[in-house]
Amino acid sequence: MTTTTAVTVRVPAKVNLQLAVGPAREDGYHDLVNVFHAVALFDEVTVTGARTRATGGAAGLTAEDASGGGLASHLARVPLDSSNLAWRAADLLARETGAQTPVHLHLRKAIPVAGGMAGGSADAAAALVACNAFWGSGLDRAALLDPAARLGSDVAFPLIGGTAVGTGRGEVLNPARCSARLHWVFALSEGGLSTPEVFAAYDRLRPDAPEPQGDPALMAALAEGDARAVGAALSNDLQPAALALRPVLAETLEAGRAAGALGAFVSGSGPTCAFLAESAEHAEHVAAAVRTAPDCAETVTAHGEVPGATVL
Ligand code: C5P
Numbered sequence: 001m002t003t004t005t006a007v008t009v010r011v012p013a014k015v016n017l018q019l020a021v022g023p024a025r026e027d028g029y030h031d032l033v034n035v036f037h038a039v040a041l042f043d044e045v046t047v048t049g050a051r052t053r054a055t056g057g058a059a060g061l062t063a064e065d066a067s068g069g070g071l072a073s074h075l076a077r078v079p080l081d082s083s084n085l086a087w088r089a090a091d092l093l094a095r096e097t098g099a100q101t102p103v104h105l106h107l108r109k110a111i112p113v114a115g116g117m118a119g120g121s122a123d124a125a126a127a128l129v130a131c132n133a134f135w136g137s138g139l140d141r142a143a144l145l146d147p148a149a150r151l152g153s154d155v156a157f158p159l160i161g162g163t164a165v166g167t168g169r170g171e172v173l174n175p176a177r178c179s180a181r182l183h184w185v186f187a188l189s190e191g192g193l194s195t196p197e198v199f200a201a202y203d204r205l206r207p208d209a210p211e212p213q214g215d216p217a218l219m220a221a222l223a224e225g226d227a228r229a230v231g232a233a234l235s236n237d238l239q240p241a242a243l244a245l246r247p248v249l250a251e252t253l254e255a256g257r258a259a260g261a262l263g264a265f266v267s268g269s270g271p272t273c274a275f276l277a278e279s280a281e282h283a284e285h286v287a288a289a290v291r292t293a294p295d296c297a298e299t300v301t302a303h304g305e306v307p308g309a310t311v312l
Contacts, residue, residue: 007133008046011126011158011309012038013111013302014118015184015267015274017222017230020212021237024203025169029153033212034166035176035219036157039184039304043119044108044312045086045126047134049101056094056135058087058127059102066108070298073190074113085120085151086127092147093128099135112188112300116268118154122309125158129309145173154268161308163222165214179225182276182304183283185261187252187290189271190297193245198269201241212237231262231276242270249273252293259289271295 014036022031044066050059063078065071082088086105093099105127111119128144131137141159148155149171156171157164163178202209221229243249249266252273256264260282261275275290277283280303287299 004134004136006046006048007130008044008312009126009130009309010042010044010312011122012161012306013041013122014038014154014157015304016236017163017234018215018218019236019238019268020214021202021209022212023209029169030199031168031212032166032170033214034170035163036166037163037178037182037304038158038161038306038308039302040306041111041117041300041302043111043123043126045123045130046106046108047090047103047127047130048106050104052102056099056102057091058082058105060104061087061107062104063107063109066110070300071109071112075109077113077192078107078109085124085155089124089127089147089151089155090131092151093131093137096147097135097137097139099131099137101135103131103134112186112272115188115192115272116266116270117186117272118158118268121152121154122158124148124151124155126309129159129311133311157308159308162305176219176222178222178305180222180227180230182227182230183278183280184302184304185256185275185277185283185287185290186267186300186302187256187273187275187293187296188298188300189246189249189295191271193242193270195269198238198241198245201244202238205240205244227276227278228262234263234265234276236265236268238269239266242266246271246295248295252290252296255290255293256286259286261286
């Protein structure tokens with residue numbers, strides 16, 4: 001019998017092509033129609049055996065910057081203890097499966113931290129896949145969706161990747177067809193926006209929010225591979241709330257529009273802003289323009305869609 005000594009899983013960031021937000025529910029969450037789209041910006045999570053603890057779950061976590069230096073300041077915001085969602089993912093899977101071998105988690109991060117690109121959720125999804133393989137737990141991808149959804153609203157999507165419509169609080173997923181290769185620019189801010197605070201601001205701005213509805217024009221544009229029509233249909237109900245909390249983001253969005261972006265919007269709960277470009281070359285042009293905006297600390301470009309968490 002061979003013993004697995006290390007498992008590495010590569011996992012993508014996401015951007016929300018539509019984020020329709022309903023009224024606050026009694027449990028504090030909001031019903032969403034959340035069109036997730038996986039982009040080629042990847043974290044890697046490596047699981048190895050740890051000898052420091054007698055029971056299963058995570059025993060340690062380390063993180064490194066895999067972006068070539070651009071995200072070094074972001075790395076300081078990654079918790080290296082049991083408050084990290086990837087650590088909690090390993091603990092949850094150990095409890096569910098009875099796995100006994102404690103693991104060390106190492107994160108190689110290229111997804112911006114606290115940016116609305118679900119990097120922490122992606123790491124948790126990758127940790128589930130890596131621990132499942134490391135422990136030989138034998139759960140298939142569908143069986144991992146349930147623990148993923150319990151860890152957070154955005155953890156299930158990176159397990160499937162591609163493009164998918166999330167309903168409920170975003171964790172009930174239906175894959176969607178996207179036949180275009182979409183070219184994205186992401187403008188990163190120094191400092192973050194708290195997701196609960198953005199949702200709370202949304203509740204104040206829109207106390208009479210209707211039930212969230214999907215957008216047939218967006219789904220048709222994705223299926224037809226019409227990037228221009230996708231750009232026209234991009235929407236984020238949280239954008240006014242994010243802009244109210246961080247008004248300077250409006251200048252970032254305007255810089256991208258002026259450079260001819262097909263769409264310009266706040267990604268998820270922000271503060272990262274996303275821009276759809278016509279081509280890889282146009283993306284570089286949009287990125288250069290957006291970097292002149294006062295709140296933009298850094299830009300990254302990435303295409304979508306890409307597959308979900310993959311064992312390397
Ligand atoms: O599920 P997750 O832990 O990622 O959610 C973070 C926060 O975002 C929640 O505490 C809640 O304030 C807000 N949220 C929400 N409705 C959702 C998803 C998230 O209000 N559907």
